[in-house]
Amino acid sequence: MTDANSERKQAAVEPDDPDPDPELRSLVRGALVTKDPESVDVLAGFQKKLRERSGGKFYADLWSTAREPPILTFLVTSALMLVVLLVVYAVLAPLRGASQRVETTPAPVQVISPP
Numbered sequence: 001m002t003d004a005n006s007e008r009k010q011a012a013v014e015p016d017d018p019d020p021d022p023e024l025r026s027l028v029r030g031a032l033v034t035k036d037p038e039s040v041d042v043l044a045g046f047q048k049k050l051r052e053r054s055g056g057k058f059y060a061d062l063w064s065t066a067r068e069p070p071i072l073t074f075l076v077t078s079a080l081m082l083v084v085l086l087v088v089y090a091v092l093a094p095l096r097g098a099s100q101r102v103e104t105t106p107a108p109v110q111v112i113s114p115p
Contacts, residue, residue: 044067047059
């Protein structure tokens with residue numbers, strides 16, 4: 001029984017045709033080559049295909065698919081927000097008034113006894 005299994009394995013390893021089609025051989029070798037999973041970027045490929053198929057409806061801005069964040073945009077936006085906050089403070093600061101004392105003594109309570 002082991003002889004039959006070893007003959008089958010031998011037949012599978014050594015094909016009968018000594019010279020198969022070289023084009024087929026190159027395709028099979030290319031399929032068997034393992035690529036580094038870190039180098040394959042599935043997300044970028046998906047976003048590109050989706051942008052092309054949708055006619056630019058999705059991921060049309062391209063900044064959402066960029067590898068590096070747009071730091072200049074973040075800096076300009078934060079600087080503008082800081083300027084807006086300073087202007088609002090400058091306008092509202094003079095409008096605040098002085099604090100006033102509020103009387104906090106409790107009012108007298110009339111207790112009604114039960115009948």
